[in-house]
Amino acid sequence: MSRTSAARTAPTDGARPEAAPEPAHRPTPESATGAAARTVLRVCPLCEATCGLTLTIEGTRVTKARGDRDDVFSQGFICPKGASFGELDSDPDRLRTPLVRERGELREASWQEAFDLVAARMRPLLEEHGPNAVGVVLGNPNVHTMAGGLYPPVLLSTLRTRNIFSASTLDQMPKHVSSGLLFGSAIAIPVPDLDRTDHLLMLGANPLESNGSLCTAPDFPGKLKALRRRGGTLTVVDPRRTRTAQLADRHVPIRPGTDALLLAALAHVLFEEGLTDLGELAAHVEGVDELQDAMEEFTPEAVAAACDMDADEIRTIARELAAAETAAVYGRIGSSTVEHGTLASWLVDVLNILTGNLDRPGGALFPFAATDRAPRPAGPGKGFGLGRWSSRVSGHPEAKGELPMAALAEEIETPGDGQIRALIAIAANPVLSAPDGDRLDRALSGLDFMISVDPYLNETSRHADVVLPPPPPSRSAHFDFAFNALAVHNQARFNPAAVPLDAGLMDECEIHARLILAVSGMHGADPSAVDDMVIQGSLAKAVADPHSPVHGQKVEELTAELGGRNGAERRLDMMLRLGPYDLTLDKLLENPHGVDLGPLQSRVPQVLRTRSGRIELLPGPIADDLPRLRAALGERPAGLVLVGRRHLRSNNSWLHNVPSLNGGSNRCTLHVHPEDAARLGLADGALVSITADGGRVEAPVEITDAVRTGVVSLPHGWGHDRPGTRMSVASARPGVNVNQLLDGSRLDPLSGTAVLNGFPVELTPAP
Ligand SMILES: Nc1nc2c(c(=O)[nH]1)N[C@H]1C(S)=C(S)[C@@H](COP(=O)(O)OP(=O)(O)OC[C@H]3O[C@@H](n4cnc5c(=O)[nH]c(N)nc54)[C@H](O)[C@@H]3O)O[C@H]1N2
Numbered sequence: 001m002s003r004t005s006a007a008r009t010a011p012t013d014g015a016r017p018e019a020a021p022e023p024a025h026r027p028t029p030e031s032a033t034g035a036a037a038r039t040v041l042r043v044c045p046l047c048e049a050t051c052g053l054t055l056t057i058e059g060t061r062v063t064k065a066r067g068d069r070d071d072v073f074s075q076g077f078i079c080p081k082g083a084s085f086g087e088l089d090s091d092p093d094r095l096r097t098p099l100v101r102e103r104g105e106l107r108e109a110s111w112q113e114a115f116d117l118v119a120a121r122m123r124p125l126l127e128e129h130g131p132n133a134v135g136v137v138l139g140n141p142n143v144h145t146m147a148g149g150l151y152p153p154v155l156l157s158t159l160r161t162r163n164i165f166s167a168s169t170l171d172q173m174p175k176h177v178s179s180g181l182l183f184g185s186a187i188a189i190p191v192p193d194l195d196r197t198d199h200l201l202m203l204g205a206n207p208l209e210s211n212g213s214l215c216t217a218p219d220f221p222g223k224l225k226a227l228r229r230r231g232g233t234l235t236v237v238d239p240r241r242t243r244t245a246q247l248a249d250r251h252v253p254i255r256p257g258t259d260a261l262l263l264a265a266l267a268h269v270l271f272e273e274g275l276t277d278l279g280e281l282a283a284h285v286e287g288v289d290e291l292q293d294a295m296e297e298f299t300p301e302a303v304a305a306a307c308d309m310d311a312d313e314i315r316t317i318a319r320e321l322a323a324a325e326t327a328a329v330y331g332r333i334g335s336s337t338v339e340h341g342t343l344a345s346w347l348v349d350v351l352n353i354l355t356g357n358l359d360r361p362g363g364a365l366f367p368f369a370a371t372d373r374a375p376r377p378a379g380p381g382k383g384f385g386l387g388r389w390s391s392r393v394s395g396h397p398e399a400k401g402e403l404p405m406a407a408l409a410e411e412i413e414t415p416g417d418g419q420i421r422a423l424i425a426i427a428a429n430p431v432l433s434a435p436d437g438d439r440l441d442r443a444l445s446g447l448d449f450m451i452s453v454d455p456y457l458n459e460t461s462r463h464a465d466v467v468l469p470p471p472p473p474s475r476s477a478h479f480d481f482a483f484n485a486l487a488v489h490n491q492a493r494f495n496p497a498a499v500p501l502d503a504g505l506m507d508e509c510e511i512h513a514r515l516i517l518a519v520s521g522m523h524g525a526d527p528s529a530v531d532d533m534v535i536q537g538s539l540a541k542a543v544a545d546p547h548s549p550v551h552g553q554k555v556e557e558l559t560a561e562l563g564g565r566n567g568a569e570r571r572l573d574m575m576l577r578l579g580p581y582d583l584t585l586d587k588l589l590e591n592p593h594g595v596d597l598g599p600l601q602s603r604v605p606q607v608l609r610t611r612s613g614r615i616e617l618l619p620g621p622i623a624d625d626l627p628r629l630r631a632a633l634g635e636r637p638a639g640l641v642l643v644g645r646r647h648l649r650s651n652n653s654w655l656h657n658v659p660s661l662n663g664g665s666n667r668c669t670l671h672v673h674p675e676d677a678a679r680l681g682l683a684d685g686a687l688v689s690i691t692a693d694g695g696r697v698e699a700p701v702e703i704t705d706a707v708r709t710g711v712v713s714l715p716h717g718w719g720h721d722r723p724g725t726r727m728s729v730a731s732a733r734p735g736v737n738v739n740q741l742l743d744g745s746r747l748d749p750l751s752g753t754a755v756l757n758g759f760p761v762e763l764t765p766a767p
């Protein structure tokens with residue numbers, strides 16, 4: 001395995017890629033002559049499970065991907081997406097040179113031209129209109145790349161804009177807010193201890209298709225089967241009888257949007273029946289009595305009709321949860337992107353706390369990642385600020401420094417001080433992933449300037465004035481900054497690039513670094529200047545910090561010790577050295593299948609950063625939102641509501657261009673229950689017109705009793721029929737954009753997260 005040689009040929013910092021203007025797509029001599037195959041290890045970047053793959057490489061082409069049996073974490077697991085790594089990697093539609101807009105048209109350009117244009121347009125705009133004139137949109141794949149983990153924070157602190165948007169407000173922001181309020185840190189997210197728990201209560205998650213989320217666990221399906229084999233219990237709450245629900249001991253087809261009511265009733269029963277037992281956690285929790293009062297009126301009888309459940313079943317679920325030796329409550333998308341997403345996310349942890357399962361093996365634990373800060377003594381922290389400022393147009397409160405993605409279009413369209421005039425979109429396709437893509441489409445076309453860092457010319461990047469394409473994943477080094485902090489087992493893996501970077505391509509870390517320089521008035525400086533600045537800043541802080549492992553040492557000496565072939569790797573090495581384990585980049589390179597850092601362990605109270613230094617069970621903003629939940633006790637949808645779904649061979653909006661993943665049962669159809677179909681006169685396969693607040697779309701009907709009555713389901717990420725894109729496979733089977741049904745006004749108010757599940761729709765047979 002030639003991991004070092006592969007990475008050593010990567011360009012050094014400061015190399016001007018356009019100095020060697022070689023067409024990147026020309027087959028290299030060895031691939032043309034069919035050089036001997038070799039294998040290289042690479043962690044899969046296509047979902048949160050982070051499986052270790054063994055790639056077969058012939059010449060410079062990835063011809064096969066299988067699971068790495070020796071991977072310390074995934075032990076050989078792979079899914080169809082991971083197996084398609086090679087096909088995705090060599091997708092001919094991938095952009096291989098930057099594009100710049102000239103007289104309205106995008107044309108291929110050199111990197112030099114592209115960054116020159118960025119600097120020439122962005123600097124005057126920033127100087128004239130100030131930092132908020134630039135909006136930044138960070139999309140999902142940033143959590144799957146080293147570049148996305150290392151550089152956006154630097155970009156944001158350089159720009160100092162408040163117009164920051166990310167996929168989080170279409171996804172997990174409710175969890176950040178509830179963790180921030182409960183534990184004082186938005187990124188302290190407990191994960192269910194899948195390998196050791198006796199009882200799992202899962203709401204709004206379908207890991208048999210998604211492979212898990214906010215719970216990084218390769219072979220999630222196998223772990224659920226193992227739980228049942230060892231005598232444990234699995235309850236799945238989902239309006240659809242998913243493949244995950246089919247594995248469960250109990251499937252609860254809840255009415256969408258009512259999980260917070262169900263969870264509140266479970267808490268009510270625990271109090272009412274004296275089933276709370278905080279165990280060792282009790283000393284670190286405040287607000288239990290206040291919580292009991294707040295849950296008073298959420299009786300099983302009071303919530304039953306809204307949830308469409310039996311009060312008795314709710315009591316049974318609560319008793320089973322309390323009686324289990326160990327248990328974990330876990331909620332995802334279906335409990336997050338809903339009207340009461342933050343309350344539901346909060347109640348998930350409240351139940352873990354009330355049953356003494358938070359922070360104990362078999363319950364829900366805080367992972368400790370290799371690049372987390374080394375432990376420091378427990379005690380009061382700074383707490384979590386929420387709503388420290390508001391969005392300009394609708395006054396949405398910020399959460400974790402971000403504004404709601406659903407408010408992006410209005411912030412671009414509405415004139416005035418602070419209007420977004422330029423946008424930097426990194427790994428984001430909000431035209432499909434956020435509410436009302438048509439409006440966003442129009443808004444983007446009205447920008448003064450737009451930059452997309454994206455390998456595809458798609459629904460969003462087609463609006464850019466400059467497209468900066470990262471290389472295929474085989475050309476990038478890999479480390480999971482985000483997912484190690486959500487993993488069910490502590491471990492660390494690093495992969496150098498599997499294939500040397502072809503001439504003409506630029507590493508994504510270098511793209512980000514050059515972008516930062518271009519917008520900050522340092523255009524043309526050596527990109528490693530960005531990393532050096534971060535390293536100097538971080539080490540200066542660390543040596544001054546009495547709790548740091550390098551306290552009192554010399555910054556220059558520590559800097560000189562850092563390994564790594566480029567700025568990004570030096571930063572990784574620094575983070576590992578400052579982290580909680582005795583790790584270095586060299587040590588990870590010596591262990592290509594990963595380093596096992598042991599099972600999750602208790603971390604309370606050290607992990608807490610609340611002002612009280614304790615878990616604050618009933619934080620003010622949560623208490624203030626409870627009246628809204630109380631009002632929901634009486635709400636019943638008059639007609640149908642729509643929920644989403646994911647398919648194993650999909651990935652949000654951008655994997656529909658891989659032929660082997662697009663097709664078969666991975667289709668953009670509307671699932672309708674047979675009774676609803678009969679009532680509405682809908683035939684299987686016929687087109688149906690779906691109308692909601694935001695608009696109307698047409699999709700083929702798929703009649704199935706996998707979805708409950710009163711609920712229909714349409715997947716997201718489709719709608720590849722806009723002109724000016726370059727995704728030939730996807731646009732041949734475009735599907736429709738479910739988010740066109742939304743106008744962006746439905747939000748979970750505490751987190752600014754869009755309501756993407758459980759909104760009312762009307763169906764009529766399409767003419
Ligand atoms: N109705 C509905 N809408 C949803 C959801 C839902 O469940 N229902 N789910 C929401 C969720 S959870 C999420 S996370 C969002 C996701 O929405 P987005 O954050 O917009 O992410 P994607 O749709 O995955 O688009 C990712 C973009 O990144 C590009 N890309 C891929 N790989 C790379 C790379 O290595 N580097 C760079 N720079 N770019 C790359 C792709 O070409 C694509 O343009 O969608 C949300 N939208």
Ligand SMILES: Nc1nc2c(c(=O)[nH]1)N[C@H]1C(S)=C(S)[C@@H](COP(=O)(O)OP(=O)(O)OC[C@H]3O[C@@H](n4cnc5c(=O)[nH]c(N)nc54)[C@H](O)[C@@H]3O)O[C@H]1N2
Nearest residue numbers: 204206210213256257332333334646647648650651652757
């Ligand atoms: N194959 C594949 N894998 C993926 C992705 C993908 O697009 N495709 N996307 C990745 C991303 S970005 C994410 S965030 C994760 C998401 O991972 P998951 O959270 O597991 O996502 P889903 O598969 O959408 O499962 C959500 C479930 O919630 C149900 N649901 C809808 N509304 C409600 C409700 O009100 N209450 C309850 N209890 N359930 C409800 C839906 O029927 C659905 O089965 O998946 C990741 N993995």
Ligand code: SF4
Nearest residue numbers: 044047050051079082
């Ligand atoms: S489960 Fe996720 S990480 Fe594993 S191979 Fe499939 S897509 Fe890749």
Ligand SMILES: [Mo]
Nearest residue numbers: 140167171172
């Ligand atoms: Mo997501």
